Amino acid sequence: MPTARSATGCTAASPAWTRETEERRTGTSASRRCSGGSELSDAAATLESPYGTIHSGWRRMDGEIALDVTLPAGTSATVRLPAPDVDRVLVDGKPAAASEDAAVLHAGEGFVELRIGSGRYVLTCPA
DSSP states (O other): OOOHHHHHTEEESSGGGSEEEEEOOOSOOGGGBOTTSOBOSEEEEEEEETTEEEEEEEEEETTEEEEEEEEEEEEEEEEEEOOSSGGGOEETTEEGGGOSSEEEEEEETTEEEEEEEEEEEEEEEEO
8 A cells, every 4th residue: 555655756855855856657556556456546645844844635537637736935846747748737727838836847758847946836737
């Protein structure tokens, strides 16, 4: 059975959680499956960092993945989503490439990687 932390993909990317990494993968990864073998449809975790509460949650619904991320002041995150290109990723309902809140770090090879700062975001991409 996956833990909330492994199922949400939340890990520290630097000492003291000043940066974190959020990664949502699709497919049959054992860390994303329940003990009965069925694929997870959602997961969420809340972590206490030295800077405050970090929340990461995702859900799969109607052919898309929605990732809800909250970061405390003074932190940032790299978010990696399984999307064929950046045009298929939205940040708070707006195209990621045009978002003032997200910087595109990588797009290609089946995933899009974004950098976001402190605040609350909903990121969506095709499932």
